[in-house]
Amino acid sequence: ERGHVLVTGGAGYIGSHAVLALRDAGIPAVVLDDLSTGRRAAVPADVPFVEGDAGDPALLAEVLERHPIGTVMHFAGSIVVPESVEKPLAYYANNTLASHALVEACLRAGVGRFVFSSTAAVYGIPGTLPVDEEAPTRPINPYGRSKLMTEWMLRDAAAAHGLKVVALRYFNVAGADPAGRAGQCSRAATHLIKVACEAAVGRRPGLLVFGDDYPTRDGTCVRDYVHVSDLADAHVAALRHLEGGGEGGVFNVGYGHGSTVREVVAAVERAAGAPLSVRIDGRRAGDPPELVAGIARITRTFGWRPRFDDLDTIVATALAWERRLLETVG
Numbered sequence: 001e002r003g004h005v006l007v008t009g010g011a012g013y014i015g016s017h018a019v020l021a022l023r024d025a026g027i028p029a030v031v032l033d034d035l036s037t038g039r040r041a042a043v044p045a046d047v048p049f050v051e052g053d054a055g056d057p058a059l060l061a062e063v064l065e066r067h068p069i070g071t072v073m074h075f076a077g078s079i080v081v082p083e084s085v086e087k088p089l090a091y092y093a094n095n096t097l098a099s100h101a102l103v104e105a106c107l108r109a110g111v112g113r114f115v116f117s118s119t120a121a122v123y124g125i126p127g128t129l130p131v132d133e134e135a136p137t138r139p140i141n142p143y144g145r146s147k148l149m150t151e152w153m154l155r156d157a158a159a160a161h162g163l164k165v166v167a168l169r170y171f172n173v174a175g176a177d178p179a180g181r182a183g184q185c186s187r188a189a190t191h192l193i194k195v196a197c198e199a200a201v202g203r204r205p206g207l208l209v210f211g212d213d214y215p216t217r218d219g220t221c222v223r224d225y226v227h228v229s230d231l232a233d234a235h236v237a238a239l240r241h242l243e244g245g246g247e248g249g250v251f252n253v254g255y256g257h258g259s260t261v262r263e264v265v266a267a268v269e270r271a272a273g274a275p276l277s278v279r280i281d282g283r284r285a286g287d288p289p290e291l292v293a294g295i296a297r298i299t300r301t302f303g304w305r306p307r308f309d310d311l312d313t314i315v316a317t318a319l320a321w322e323r324r325l326l327e328t329v330g
């Protein structure tokens with residue numbers, strides 16, 4: 001029985017929450033992570049951990065030989081958009097080429113199912129909102145292209161070799177495990193909710209709002225923020241779907257509605273009980289004014305239902321985690 005799940009990037013932010021969701025569902029997991037951004041401590045002690053590169057063919061062959069892996073959940077990758085513009089080849093290597101090695105190893109070892117961490121960045125600047133999975137894909141940076149290339153490769157491998165593939169296109173992932181078991185540890189965070197929570201606990205002096213002259217309800221950009229534990233649950237739902245003989249495909253993961261930057265700042269101020277120091281700065285290159293997921297496909301196909309679809313809940317869990325980090329790591 002190949003009932004185990006290999007989680008690449010399982011020591012990272014989203015991967016560590018997926019490991020918890022698998023554990024809570026009683027599904028055995030094995031983590032493969034090179035610890036370039038992840039932390040060993042993010043993986044529970046009772047989950048087998050392999051330190052190494054998710055694109056290393058020899059290591060992959062060994063891991064897939066040793067454990068009865070039936071599904072790979074592939075989180076490992078590079079995710080910083082501006083960095084992808086400066087170092088595109090590093091992004092194509094780390095994301096596209098590593099995925100190629102991983103898919104090849106899966107086919108060789110008889111792993112039948114693959115759940116891939118893709119991104120709303122494959123849509124670029126969407127023409128219609130909410131954006132559904134049929135919308136054209138025209139990524140505007142190397143990060144989005146490296147992920148879209150992997151989606152294509154997986155789609156072709158599914159058609160040619162019968163690999164069952166789900167690609168989940170994440171919208172704006174935020175928050176932390178509500179029980180405080182995991183959260184985001186990134187040292188040089190750039191994502192809004194993380195940055196605002198760091199400001200709220202005094203780890204940084206304040207935050208900049210990148211543009212307040214967008215054609216939105218308050219002039220700041222709208223994003224579909226999804227709680228990381230709901231996203232983790234979507235991976236378990238995708239696994240069950242494929243195990244039940246369901247068709248693969250691409251699926252958005254979001255809530256189908258968005259919040260502005262100002263609304264996020266206000267939510268963090270409410271949670272912290274104190275005002276943040278906020279300055280308005282210019283627009284950030286490549287920011288679409290509004291990005292909201294169409295989620296009919298994932299709700300209908302997987303029966304996925306979010307548990308934390310509430311900005312105050314997302315922010316409260318993110319802030320609780322940030323406070324804990326301050327106490328434990330300093």
Ligand code: UDP
Binds near residue numbers: 192195
């Ligand atoms: N943002 C901001 N200040 C920050 C970080 C982000 O105003 O310090 C804005 C950003 O311009 C965008 C939104 O918050 O409109 C979400 O950005 P983030 O980097 O969190 O996610 P993205 O949508 O770029 O993936």
